[in-house]
Amino acid sequence: MSTTISPLAPKKYPKMPVIEGVRIATAEAGIKYKNRTDLLAMVFDAGTAVAGVFTKSKCPSAPVDFCRQNLAAGKARVLVVNSGNANAFTGKKGRESTALTGEAAAKAAGCTAGEVFLASTGVIGEPLDTTKFSHLLAGLVSDGKPDLWTEAAKAIMTTDTYPKVATQTVKLGDTDVTINGISKGAGMIAPDMATMLSFIATDAPIAAPVLQDLLSRGTAKTFNAVTVDSDTSTSDTLLIFATGKAAKRGAPEITDPKDARLGQFRRALGKVLKSLALQVVRDGEGARKQVEVTVTGAKSARSAKRIALSIANSPLVKTAVAGEDANWGRVVMAVGKAGEPADRDRLSIWFGDIRLAHEGERDPGYSEEATSTYMKRDDIRIRADIGIGRGKATVWTCDLTKEYVAINGDYRS
């Protein structure tokens, strides 16, 4: 946890409601950090369904392997998360650690190891010493309380400067259901630290395959559309748990992803995912500005997203935003280097509502003054219209500042 809170931190936090069937506990295990919580247990009542998405890294962490294996059965009773050590690139020792933690957590929660889910975030390559926290699990499981969502968000922080929470309550059928979520960190943005982690829970009675469908589709335009530095963690983990407790109050049990009654829930889940994803971007290391990049008129939506990510990941675009410089030439460059179909002479570029370039040339009405004023905002929108099709995509990033280099270039030891 940094001592300086990001200037883009939320001005206020929502009061997090209780999700029936979820109990939470945190502890100071001293895995790496001192004087702060670094261990989270989230306990779920029997009957809880689970779905997840993970890093696409070819070098995933041991907990990612562990979760992927357990996900097939779609049942969860306990989630254990530690910060300070990622248990990534730890070979056989890493697998032993997850096996030991899985057994200890299963014993504590009275379930099978197949109903345990694990996540770790922190240093890569250091073996994770489970004896530092496995003895704490029984106490955490028995002491869990339903109203500790913000505490949960704090326990999983690494170099985050603020805890990230979001909540939505909507109708499923005629019954109110709630979705709570927490997240931490923006990919591989931190010195030695890794990972975006996010955990969502709902009391809606939704079967695991439906949850998986909702989550996979929901991440495409949220968590998979944000980038801080283009560096993909070994440990990215996003899990959603559905306790089904709202069924008692009349919520319909959903077993078909095409069920029309899912509309509100799907949109609400999308809002939670987007809120958490943007909070991650806004806490990107050294970030001073949020940048939204929209590409329109591309050959396809897929092509639009690739071009948008080329712009959002360009160090030159990101440093220009940091310097409050409306340097649209760098956007041209980033469109050109994306390798996607584009026609220079049909390209138009906007910063906010100001069109800077049109049909392959500087806009005749370009005003340096108006643009410079716009660039002083802390929320910058860049749009590029490729002019050759109907493909559209939006992604989010932050600026690249000297602080990013300072934080990541500091000596590790």
Added chain:
Amino acid sequence: MSTTISPLAPKKYPKMPVIEGVRIATAEAGIKYKNRTDLLAMVFDAGTAVAGVFTKSKCPSAPVDFCRQNLAAGKARVLVVNSGNANAFTGKKGRESTALTGEAAAKAAGCTAGEVFLASTGVIGEPLDTTKFSHLLAGLVSDGKPDLWTEAAKAIMTTDTYPKVATQTVKLGDTDVTINGISKGAGMIAPDMATMLSFIATDAPIAAPVLQDLLSRGTAKTFNAVTVDSDTSTSDTLLIFATGKAAKRGAPEITDPKDARLGQFRRALGKVLKSLALQVVRDGEGARKQVEVTVTGAKSARSAKRIALSIANSPLVKTAVAGEDANWGRVVMAVGKAGEPADRDRLSIWFGDIRLAHEGERDPGYSEEATSTYMKRDDIRIRADIGIGRGKATVWTCDLTKEYVAINGDYRS
């Protein structure tokens, strides 16, 4: 031109020999810079063959379009290069500028516009006012001198901190032939400025199609294996000119790319290209260290190069090098995110000769002290062995420092 010379600048420069059939002149046209040369003309005797490679950007500059068109005929009589304005993303005006300059240069050199080659580097999106320099071309062409190679390298600089030259003399048949080259800038590394430009000339009598073959193959492991910030310019241009004058002294005329007599020439050209490419990296903005990334044991050479570029372009790897931090966890991350076949549990990583990770775990013999000492060098070698095949590739980059962000985040106006 920066006032502070890169600490990685060459300790000494070679004396550049004359290439028979090439005359050089430079001028202060005042296109953007004051009190320095910003215009270069290189004049070639009749019979000079030409080949070239260009940016893969989908938004190429007007001069790139112009050169591509003229390259088909394979003949060159004059090259005109300006710095200060890239004539990129200038639409119809850009095409008019290149047409006007082409005509003026052709008139001055007594050739056709199809034998003129152009390159521009500098601001993107500003129309290039050819009246600032077209009247100077006749004088430049008539006043050209053979021994101004270093002056030529200076005239094309933008934010480069030193001129970049290289030379080799080798046997073609039994006759000495010489290869001279100059280059500037590392891709899109500069505020508003763009472009890597490089121009090579030789007196060897080599036909244009053979030159093209030599150049295309030669760039794969040199200019196409260096990266400063992953940002591809709209204007990258590399041209090679062969005057053929060495034929008078007995050098054989080469018309077949498989001609066995090309061996020495091919290697010498490779050395010139590599020297110029590394000089570009070592002058990357804010660079304090050169980084060589070698990937071995990948599924194929192509896969190895992609993984190597994933490592070399990772902001986290580059900031770690800047901070003299042997953070091999970030190399694991970069291997994992490359999307290429990899097996975490077979991966090994070296910094210099020190093995830090082996078969998916931290090396048991890892010494923090030895590694920290190594990281203080200004020439860092990173190697990753993927352990699944025989594919191999090496790429070069520089570290990512606060100075890079400062230079690129400064206000444009």
